Amino acid sequence: MTTLTxxxxxxxxxxxxxxxxxxxxxxxTGLGWPSLVGATITLGLQGVSVVGxxxxxxxxxxxxxxxxxxxxxxxxxxxxxDVQAVLSNGxxxxxxxx
Numbered sequence: 001m002t003t004l005t006x007x008x009x010x011x012x013x014x015x016x017x018x019x020x021x022x023x024x025x026x027x028x029t030g031l032g033w034p035s036l037v038g039a040t041i042t043l044g045l046q047g048v049s050v051v052g053x054x055x056x057x058x059x060x061x062x063x064x065x066x067x068x069x070x071x072x073x074x075x076x077x078x079x080x081x082d083v084q085a086v087l088s089n090g091x092x093x094x095x096x097x098x
Contacts, residue, residue, distance in 0.1 A: 003031075006098045008081065012074050016066040024066070026083055026096040027059040033095060036060055038088030041095075045081040046074050052083070062095050 008024055016022045024043065028036075041052035043064040052064035062083050083096040 003094050003097060006096060008098060010066070010071055010074060012076065013068050013072045015068045016064075016071070018063065018065060024064045025055070025061045026063075027057070027061045028095075029059045033060065034085075034087055034091075034093060036062070036085060036087070039085040042084045042086075043081060044084065046079050048073060 006026065010016070014022075016024055036054040039054055041054060041062045041064070043050045043052055043066075048070055050064050050066060050070060052062055055061040055063050062085065064083070081098055082094055085093050085095050087093065
C-alpha cells in the first residue's frame with residue numbers, strides 16, 4: 001500500500017463542507033489501499049482530531065469536513081497532518097499525510 005502525500009491549504013475560520021464543494025478528499029487511485037468498507041476515518045491536524053467518512057467510488061475516497069469552529073483553532077503556518085483508517089478488522093493504516 002502506498003501512502004498519499006498531499007499538501008492542503010486551509011483558511012483559519014472557514015468552513016470546509018462537501019455541501020459547498022470544500023470537503024477535504026483523498027482518493028485511492030493507483031495507491032492499493034485496503035478495502036475501506038466499514039472503516040473509520042480520522043484526520044489529525046495540529047492536535048485536532050476530526051472524524052471523517054468513506055466515500056464509495058470509483059475512486060474510493062477518505063473525506064473530512066471541517067467546521068469553522070475547528071479551523072478557528074488552527075495556528076498559521078505549515079503543519080503536518082495524517083489521515084488514518086481503522087479497518088473493519090480493527091487494523092490501523094495511514095492513508096495520507098502531508
